[in-house]
Amino acid sequence: MNDFIDYSCISMDERGVYCVSYAQIERAVEKYLQENHPEVLLAPQRIPIEEWIDSGEYSFILDMRNIAYPQAKGITAFSKMVIWSIDCETNEIRGIPIEESTIVIDESLPPVEIRFTAAHEVVHIKMHSYYFMRHSNAIAANSNVISLSSYLRKPIWWLERQANYGAGALLMPRVTLSLLFKIFFQTTKTFKIPKNDPRCCEFVNSICEIYDVSMSAARIRLKQLDLLEE
Incomplete structure (x- = not known):
């Protein structure tokens, strides 16, 4: 997988997360856009992130669901998993099998949040495969935080910060x-x-x-x- 970041010269911390600075993410996203979508750097404009996903550019498909569990705006599945979704017709919660290489986004979000979540998930794919390929799946935004202090020590928190920064850089170059x-x-x-x-x-x-x-x-x-x- 072609990553945004070349990690060969970047150290990894005790949590198993590469110590990437925001400046490095900024440069990496800009380089990606210059090499793959130079037209979006010519003038201020809407970045067609959903279209890029649908085109197969990231080798992931986009699946819109009303997510009940895990509590997340978006989920990046690097392997098969099951989520719980609310059926829009019956309002019942049922398990939905999700295939690997799938981005799932909560369809109940406002359109602008769907776009930001899509960009966030793309950054996970392009920056964090090294981490999530060693785990069963990646939850992009978990709101069920019981202890903030314990959450801050988890690797996922640092990955989420990187993905949020990258999403902003991607949508607003x-x-x-x-x-x-x-x-x-x-x-x-x-x-x-x-x-x-x-x-x-x-x-x-x-x-x-x-x-x-x-x-x-x-x-x-x-x-x-x-x-x-x-």
Whole structure:
């Protein structure tokens, strides 16, 4: 599998997770887009992540279900597994066998969250196969956290952080978002937008409309690129 990251020169921590920085993820995603989809770096635009999955680019199929268990927005199955899904007609919960190489996304999510979850799962596939191939399956977002302190020590937490960052970089590429910033603010340089700047909400709304992402995802991405005050 062709990964985003070359791990040959990256150390692995005691949890079995490669110590990848956000800067490395940023560069890796940008390199992937340049080599495979250079057209999306020419101008700010909606990234067709679902279409890329459906085309077979990642060798995974996309399956939409109303997920009841595991409690997750999305699931990446690297091997056969069973999930529990709510039947939309009978409202009954039943077990659904899931084939390996399947991305399952909760169809009850808003469209923008479905897109972000799809990108999140793609990052898992392209970055974390080394980890999940050694496990039965990968749960992309588990909300059933009893103890935060114990969860933070789990390898999955660090993988989720990497996947979330990668998803933002994939859906809102640094190159085109910086271009949009300069066009919107009519400047040749980027700067950090003050929290009380009345143009901030308008710019965030523009990002949401152009890239088809949520307002929270847009704000997080601006903070990642050091374009928005905390």
